[in-house]
Amino acid sequence: MPPQEFSLRLQRGIAGGFAPPTPEAIYTITAAASQPVLQVTAAERPHGTPELQDALPKTLSADSHSSALIDELHAILKTLPTEYPPGSEDIYGLDTSIAFGSADLMWTNGGPSGCGGGSSQTQATDDDKKNFKRAVDIVKELVAKAS
Template structure:
């Protein structure tokens, strides 16, 4: 059974300050209704270069494993706190996750213009930080599946 349609964006580099953040990577996933593939687009900035460069689009086959990963990610995000609007990297990982599910659930921990070094009213626990770490592992696993299993 495939997961419900969703859109997911992972951005490495969300903290800024006076200037907006300079992401090192942005990965975007989407699953359309009745699709057998999760579409993946990536932009990566090589060390020392000023801009993100687009990489060829990939697809991840919707398998039992990818369905379980996507469902686990959504379950984790549903229980994690966020700021509204986000202004601080409360998880201190310099990674933003943006989730939009077809069920109306959305979750994001970074503002489009980035996060500053401000103090937040939202306090996360060590368990929240571990769960966010697991969410990052899942997204990295999905990225690696897209890179490793390019489907023409």
């Protein structure tokens, strides 16, 4: 069963270096026990523009399909490693971070300011990378379903 309350943030564009990364997209999904719907925002930066465009909040029904996707995402994140030290390296190679918080899981990759170079003491296996890609695809599917 997915968590009743959670907050999720996916950022595409986390690889930096000397300068901080420029996000290409930031998606957020939040669920509150008192709300029958999920709150979704999607801010994207059109190619060739310097900043993200503001996104209007949307909602997504917490139906059985959405709940199953969130449950799958939650289960995947519980098994995945994160880089150490935080923000050192994009161990999944997708230039994407996910931050997920609920009562039973706090999971973040990519560090608060993206990945600034260096090496991580923790590395992702091929299976970890495949599962992280699935987690990213789940978030994209949920965002696409919002209206």
